[in-house]
Each structure stands twice: as C-alpha cells, then as structure tokens.
Amino acid sequence: MTDTPHRSRRNVTSIPAFLLITPLFIVLAMGVPLSYLVLRAAEADPALLRDLIWRRRTLDLFVNTVLLTGGVLTVTTLIGVPLAWIVTRTDLKGMRWITLASVMPLAIPGYVMAHALLSLGGRNGIAALAGLQVSRPTGLVGAIAALSLYSFPYMFLNVRSAFRSLDPGVEESARSLGYTPAQVYLKVVIPMLLPGLLAGWVIIALYTLGDFGAVALMRYEVFSFAIYTQYAGAFDRTYASVLALILLAMTAGPVILEARLLRSVRYSRLGSGVGRKHRLVHVRGLGRLASWAFIVLVLSASIGMPVFSLLWWILQRPPWGELGRIFELFLNSTAAAVPAAVLAVLLALPLAYARVRYPSRTTMIAERTAYIGYAVPPLALALAFVFFSLRGVPFLYQRLPLLVFAYAMNFLALAIGPIRSTMMLAPRKLDETARSLGYSPQAAFLYAVLPLLRSGVFASFTLVFVMAMKELPLAFLLAPTGFTTLSVAVFSRTSEAQLVDAAPYAAAIVLFSSFFVGLMLKYEGRH
C-alpha cells in the first residue's frame, strides 16, 4: 500500500543540480527579512528592552495569542474537513458552485468580516431589527469567529486537494481486507489526509499569529497588537523588530512540528498511470438534509453575511460615478497580484519537489525557510525590502517588480502546501520510470510529475493571488508612487471614517477575487 520511509531513504539518489538552485535562492531571499530584523533589534537598549518585555502584559498577550490560535484551528477544522468531504465524495448536486463559494471567504478583507459580525449585535444591529437583544460579538469569541470565517478555506482547499488525489484503490483494498467503512476512514483515509491537514493548520496558525486587523476590531489583545503598537504608536522600528523576532520564534513551533510529523509520512500510488475517479457516496434522506444544512450555515455566515453588509453600505450611496476608478484600481491590483502568484507557484514547485523526492536535511530546511516570509509581520517584511533595495538595487525601489517579488516572498508558504500535498500522493514510480527511460531530471519532472499536480498548482495560485489582492502594508511601502491598489483605496477611506465610500472598493476586491477563483476552479475541473 505504501512503502516505508526506511526503504524510500535507501532509494534516494543524489539531488539534481537544477533542484538546488531554487532552495538556495529561497534561503538567500528569506535572509533579507531575517537579517533586517536582527540588524534593527541589535540597536535595542537592553534595559529598555527588559522593561518592555518582562511585564505581566506580555504574558497576558501570549496566553491570549495561544487561546486564539487554538480556537481558530479547531473551528476551521470543524468547518473545512466536512465541507471538503462533501464536495469531493458525495453525489450531491451543484458541488462545483459550493466549492467556488467555499473558497470565496478568502477574498473577504479581515475588517469587512469583523464589521459584518459586529453589525449583527448591538441596538442598531441586524438582530435588533428582528427584535432580538444581543450584544456585539467581541473579545475571544468574536475574534475566533471572524478569523475562522475567512481562513477556513485554507483548510478546505488543502484537504480537498488531498481528497481528490487519494487513490481510490487504497480504500478499496482496505475494504476488501475486511475494514468497515468507518474503519476505512479512521485507519486509512484520515491518516492519508494528514499532509493536507498539517499544511492547512500551519498556514492558519501563522495567519492567526500575524493577523492584526480583525483582532483589533474585535478588541482582543494578542501579540501582534504589541508589535503594531510599537510601529504605529511609537513610530519605532527597534523594539518592534525585537517583538517580531519573538513572534517568529513562536511560529517556529508549528512549522518545525509539521516537518517532524510529515517526515514519518509518505504515501503514494504505486500503480501505473493516473488515478481513477472516486466512487461517490450516495447521500439520502437525513444525511442529505444535514449536509445541505451544514453548507448553508457555513456559507451564509462566511459569504452571505459580509456580502450582505457590503451591499447594505453600497446601497446607501451607489458609486456610479466611481466605476471607472474602481476598474483602474482593479487593473493595478491585478498587475501586482497575478505575477506574484505565478512567481510564487514557480518557486514552490521545485521546492516541494526537492523536499518530497529528495528528502534530506538541506531540502527540508530550504522548504521550511519559505515560511519565514509568511511569519514575519508584513510591515517588518516591507521595511526589510525598503532597507535592502535602497542599498542594493535602488533602481528597483518602489517599482512594480519589487512589489511583485515581495508579495511572492510573503505568500510563498501558501503556495507550497497544496503543491506538496498533491506531490506526496503522486506515484514515485512515474518519475523514476521516466529517468530510467533516459529522461533528464528536469524532463522527468516536467513530463511525469507536473501533470499530476494540476489541482495543487491551481490551488496555490489562487491562494497567493487572493491574499495579494487584499494585502496592505507591502502595498503602502513598496508599490510605485501613484500606483493605488484596491486594498489601499479601502484603507484610505476607512481611516477617514468614510465607511460608505470604502464599501464599493471592498466589494470590488471580493467580486474580482471570486471571479478569478471561479476561473481557476473551472480550469482545474477540466480533465
């Protein structure tokens, strides 16, 4: 069924040179933010630093951060895994649309989700219109709800990719060996979903650790608060860098843990050719009702509610006069987000391939290093690129290619997960056979492996694209001057308390991102 890690290690051939270039490049590129933070942190005065860090408050923030992360991981798993199962394994109708809708929450900017949740309660809230007196969902519960509702698609996409790539033969064999359907899931399917689950968990954990916007609106104070306050309240880079390094250390936990757990896992199809389609579970009666109830509940909370609240704002003052400007800004956003997503996928492919096919300390470290770009607070990442580009490549400073590169570094970790998960399930025999037929390592990768990674590649592209569309600090600092993106337009209106004016731009982010998500899913589905 699977070959053991022991055997696979003996089979390891030395890694081809072309697969070393990218990892090396990534390690160098991720050295940029890391060395910047160390450089700035080194300027700190130890006495002041101690006062800032050895406080009761730091412990409170730490505990809050852990609670929030745990809560978000739990909720996103409870939403993402069943949803992925329903769309891939049941014969329910319309699952293409449900898939599209389940990815859309990624496109919702954090502040929109938080506002939508907040507008439910309170005396002028939606519940009050229905005659119900509920307070606004703030604090830990509100923060978990807001973050989970727009980050569960990471879980969904990763697990869905894994479900789709699982070889039906494995489950059938288990069944024929006498396992009950429940046992098949418990002992065969769930363990094989592990890579996808882990990828989703790590991304969501890192996202939660770094998120500031939604958490701040929910009035729940976590560690990212302390960092932002240092930059924004004190206009200070030194102590913010120290705090960012502490946050990085915190993220190292889940990232290394994931690598540990993944090391003992290796599943791939040994049969020849491309996997068959799964036989779908026929869902009837109560199961059908329950499935639909679950789908409706999740989607109306994660998509229906924020879209409704955006529409409500927009209808206050329809933006007819601004449509041209909105489209112009959309082109700006796309001009940065599309190349960034392409670049991230192109870098993630060799990284994941090297990691899965030539497992060694070197490839593992290179792949893990990619998470630094995601774990560094975005403002610090942007400043690192400012610092180094002004000194090294001043002609690129505040030019589009630099912004594209910074986005790719920021979101590379997002691109790795889905590609790696599908790659782990691709049969090893394929590229080995290609090699033995005289193909070069490059050709073996291109012809034998890449075609099997399609769903992973599309998922990766989409994740990076959608994130880049709503990203803020990098766009503030690194975009060409005069090059306003949709996300900056949204921010610069909300910061002046012009929420009604901001809504059409936020809606445009959601609309255009979902359009791209739809396009991807359509293309991915074509076999």
Added chain:
Amino acid sequence: MTMYIRKLLRTTLAAAVLLLSATSLFAAGRSEQTAQRSITLYSGRGESLVAPLIEQFEAASGILVNVRYGGTAELAVLLQEEGDRSPADLYWGQDAGALGAVASAGLLQALPDELFALLPPLYQSERGEWIATSGRARVLAYAPDLVEGFTFPDSIFDLVDRQYRGRVGWAPTNGSFQSFVTAMRVRYGDGRTQEWVEGMIANDAQIYRNNTAIVEALGAGEIAMGITNNYYLLRFLADDPSFPVRQRFFADGDIGNLVNVASIGILRTAEKRDGAVEFIRFLLDTAAQEYFTEMVYEYPVIDSVVPAGVLESFDRVIEVAPEIDLDDLEDLEGTLNLLRRAGAL
C-alpha cells in the same frame, strides 16, 4: 500527455513574457510622468479626501503630484527607513505626533516663515519644521438615551468616577489620544496623568482600536460615552442623520478639549522644494480650507474661513481649548512609557 505538457509550457512561457513586458512598460510609463515638473507626496490622509484637492492644485499650478497613500504611522516609519534616500518631497500626516517623530529623526527641513504668518496663534509652531493644515478638537461623544441619569463630567478627570464604570470608550493606541495624554502631562505632570490613566483602567474603560470604532460602539449601545476627535461623528451623521450619537465639550479650558492638528512637512532631502512650498501654500489657502471644513468637518487653520455649520464656532473652540503649545506635544516617547507603566499599552 506530451502534447498537454508542451501546450502548458508554451502557455506558461507566453504568459510570463507577456506579464514581464507589461510590467516593465507600466513602470516605464510611470517614470515618464516624473520627468515633468512634479512633486512626490506621502499622504497619511485618505485618498477620497486628498484626491480632489490634488486635482485642483495640478490644474492651478501645472505641477504634477505623485501621491503615495498609506497609514500615517506606516509612512512615518517608512520615511525613517528611507532616510537620506527618500524619494518623497512632502509628508502629510493625521496628527502632530507623527510629524514630530519624523522631525525628531532629523528628516524635515525648516519651512518659510511666510507660511506660519498665515496662521492664528493657536496653530503656531516654534520649531517650524511642520505646519498645521486643519484642526480637530477632542470631544466627549455620547449616546443621548444611555446617559439619562448621568451627570456629564465637567472635566476629563471626572471620567474615573464610579458612575461611569464600564461605560466609557477610549483608544489608547490612537495617535490623537496619545497627543492628548502628552498635553495632560505637560499641564499636570506625569504623576497626576498616570493616576488618571490607571483610574480609567480601574474604572473598566473599554478599549477600542481607533476613533471610528468608538463612534460605532456608541451607535450600537455598547458604551454610553467615548473620548474621540470631533469630526468622526459628523461624518457618520452626514451619512445617516438619525445615527443616535451626539457630542459635547468638557468645561471651558479643560484638557479634554485639546485642539490637535493634521499637519504637513517638507523632507530635508526634497529635490522639489519650491513645488512643495507651493503645495503647502495651496493647502493653507481659502479654497482648500473651505474644503476641509465643509466636506470633512475639520476646523480651518486660517481666520478668514468660517467653520462648517455643523461645527462649533471657532471662537467657541478657542474659548474651550486648553492653552497648550503644539511643540510641546512632541514627547511621544514619554507618553508611551507612561501608558506602558500604567498598563494601557
């Protein structure tokens, strides 16, 4: 299979080439613009507010303005990181603290005296490296139906009173709040100020991210009162006149009525100083000042412009505002340390 791969490779390659060339064309088009007479502005003030002014200025002066929009704080940190290499000519921020921080880092240059001659004493700055473009007063915003039975506090110091327990909202991370705390320190000293901050925390003051969030929470009935800047509520009321929140000053001269400013400065490394000065002069001129007060409900900084009807008169503001020198508001670090000691940050 091979066909598919070929096709995929070709498509990818074509897409990559297309994107790269589009990108470089785009970049080229942009740099073309800077070749003409132009200035570069880093604006912490929002686009919807700034863009119409820029258009007017460009039409009147023939000078192109390249604007980088961003958070006031993010841009202040960016300017420090850029140092001598900054491409910016001007920095326009939401509060005096941010300009003070950039000035303290030695990044701004002295402005011509003639600019300051336009402003009344309230908005003067000794240091002369940045100048106020509009004023905003600190106020007490409240939900009228939730304060029945309360007596309004005469002074911001009274907010620590038990009757307001858990009912007051504040935003300790917000720049204009911090400027106000600095003013309180200047007037009453660190001891009394820290006592007040600790008293607020002990009285369960509710923490919000910023002024907008405070006003929203008042609308939702989450709190009964909040300390904020005067123009936020007015912008809410312009969108929805029935929004159930009002605002008032504390007693005349109370530190809670501090007048703060949005302000602008010219970078020491600015290449286009003349154009930059021209832009500031434009902001201080009647048309722009009327725009600030009529469209966004801030106080004009020149006497000849009358504040919008929804605002308290300027004479009234002078009457209620505490006498504080704007230059004194630069000690942000001391304020942050105090807020940290008190446990507010």
